Amino acid sequence: MEICTYFKSQPTWLLILFTIGSISIFKFIFTLLRSFYIYFLRPGKNLRKYGSWALITGPTDGIGKAFAFELAQKGLNLVLVARNPDKLKDVSAAIRSKYSQIQILTVVMDFSGDIDEGVKRIKETIEGLEIGILINNAGISYPFAKYFHEVDDELLNNLIKINVEGTTKVTHAVLPSMLKRKRGAIVNMSSGAASLIPSYPFYSIYAGAKTYVDQFSKCLHVEYKKSGIDVQCQVPLYVATKMTCIRKASFLVASPEGYAKVALRFIGYEARCTPYWPHALMGAVVSAFPESVFETFNIKRCLQIRKKGLLKESRKKE
Template sequence: MAGCLLHQLKSQPSWVIFLFAIGSFTLLRTLLGVLIWVYINFLRPPKNLKKYGSWAVVTGPTDGIGKGFAFQLARKGVNLILVGRNPDKLKDVCDQIKSKNSNTQIKTVVVDFSGDLDEGVKRVKEAIEGLDVGILINNVGVSYPYARYFHEVDEQLLNNLIKVNVEGTSKITHAVLPTMVKKRKGAIVNIGSGAAIVIPSDPLYSVYAATKAYIDQFSRCLYVEYKNMGIDVQCQVPLYVATKMASIKRSSFFVPSTDGYAKAGIRHIGYEPRCTPYWPHSFLWGIASCVPEIFIDAWRLRFCLGIRKRGQLKDSRKKE
């Protein structure tokens, strides 16, 4: 059969043979991409996280994705340094983790990422001194209360977005990284957002999306800088997750719970510099990449305008 096909091709014009070759190459490339995707998401074994070190630093661990990561790391036998703003919430999370993982050692550090960040970073440096810190989860972040045009963003929100999402992540990484460089191993996970990577634009969330684009580029550069030093740097790019920040209460197939996302996230630590760990999210990313940007922009603007309208209505009711 193959010989017959080859004979038929030889009798065709050169342009037909060229198109056949291009089509075959595209088909093989697509098939290879699917096989790699299946391997990464379902077959590839996770790394032994304790090989990086016995301690992990997690920022923003009192809620959302950060809390999910804290629980998952404890289940893997990694001790925790939890960095957050509210001491009462830090204690609650600490108690919850210890109730399920009694052997886990936990230290808490109070840092207001929108306040005196330098003083907070100093406390983090003191907390990690002498510890075998191998993992850093940069999860802390803030978003808009609801969608709004850029000129409607007040100065305090603007400052908080930049200070927490950009400066906070950068300075915590700068504080923890020397420990990893010294022992020439470690893993840094920065939590990005599909708002900055997956979709071409995120109207009415412009500053938030821009700060997450910074996280993506920051991570990629550090990945190249420190790979030869045994330090794996990664930007994880989730889409919607059932968190307070996303204003989503219930999880679903395409919107995982924080624990569901963290389970997937843990499996990807130490591999690609950018990834979407929850496989239904990566499936949606693949679909989005095939849709012309003009259609996604129009859909996203309409979607965010709806969020803005509901948010404004809620604000007006509070003032009454």
């Protein structure tokens, strides 16, 4: 009774502030507990329920290669799609030597070349197979930070063709068989450059292409979730791969193997996710700052990358 009397005696504006503050605190605690459950306690789904085969684009290096090994470990047969036949042969042999029971088919496809011809070969290869999981991992970025007007025609075309057209057409080729069986999972790889970071100067075409992948995935998620198809966009930040030119993994930089292991646990859940929790934490910190503050920092960082890239390029020409 004394507590009720105390609150009744307070001015209305103070009660409103107290209510708003309480709601904010409860929301923060709920978000914290939910995130802890998602990243550390929530079990991954049985990926074999989608089908016995997984198709991965860009599986010869980095995240794609790590995905291939992780999926093979879980007992899924693989269709590997990449442009280099020798690398495809090497990664297939490496997987078979470790997981001898796994069946592996390969498709040679240059995403910077004739995509329609490559998609045709994919369709022929997967005819009659239960493709349960599609991972659209093939993609390229800039060799180093560049102003938009400095990007040559070849790089400009490839950034759009590989990241946008390739992802779209491979999905279009694989989706119908999933719909017939009313089950399947599609994972499209976006980037923190599209979702977690307010702007990504000097990588404008790459950021724009990955933003397309993000929105494309969200739309498909809504279109097909009632048809038994789980479409997901994964949004990593820094991973130690050839594409990012980062050599060593660290707390904030995931190794390809570390990323792939946690990424598989997220398949079948959120429409968009950042599986590696330090990346999610980094994104939350960035979003807490005003955009102008982060932009100032990011411009300086990218200009330093550009300076080093131009110096390295000039040395190659000498």
